[in-house]
Amino acid sequence: MKQLKYSRQRESIKSCLMSRKDHPTADAIYASIREEYPNISLGTVYRNLNLLVELGEIQKLRCGDGADHFDGDTSPHHHFICRECGCIKDLPLSDSEKINQMAQQYVDGTIDSHITYFYGVCGDCLRKTS
Amino acid sequence: MKQLKYSRQRESIKSCLMSRKDHPTADAIYASIREEYPNISLGTVYRNLNLLVELGEIQKLRCGDGADHFDGDTSPHHHFICRECGCIKDLPLSDSEKINQMAQQYVDGTIDSHITYFYGVCGDCLRKTS
DNA sequence: GTCCCTGCAAATCCTTTGCACTCCT
């Protein structure tokens, strides 16, 4: 494993991600960090996000809208994605281990994790339409 | 809904997808169709794949490797993705309705479907390593 | 001083789109 050096950009990205409850894209994080470090570049944001994902400190989500989203919460949980507005909400699903084991019987290999994406229409959009 | 006309390219894409058990990318499908129709263009492949997804005849998967994969099997089932070789295998998970309902209690809105991606190392890769 | 990290810009990958032409119906 490569030796890691401190960088305030990385710290800033990490704390930005930890402090928000949404699941921003790289671009949204970029915009946010820019307020504190106007010179930071998008490339740096991507590099650090990928690094943090490798380190297991954050999670990358591909919910289907083309862009990657990032989640500072690495505890096992799932996601609800609204078809209308694209918002992403956390879903505290238990029995993560049990679900992996359940699936295990169908696979030649080893399952160590899973992500579930739930799709539907969120309450806000439901109320807007009606 | 727009009127649909026959096209042999679309038929070919559809039957290609139905006949294979893997989950090819648009590019892989393109390569495969090219054997029969050397002049087909990648744009046409994408256009038809998206059309078929809209019609609900095939399914689009985003498993995390950047490219979209397509699945001719639209019955509710889930997927196992190998971290090593990137292969994707079907997983016959039952209780789909029940899982949606279980998640429903945590969400303000309506859940109508979900996809689960399981991650691990497939048997082939396990055996190769050891 | 060394080596990692950065900003910048160019490059890459995947996917979509505009246009003129072709093929269904």
Next chain:
DNA sequence: AGGAGTGCAAAGGATTTGCAGGGAC
């Protein structure tokens, strides 16, 4: 004939990468 579908190539969006300079240790 009319309009959906096609091939081609250019455009688009998201992400990665090469490089020279800057910062951590």
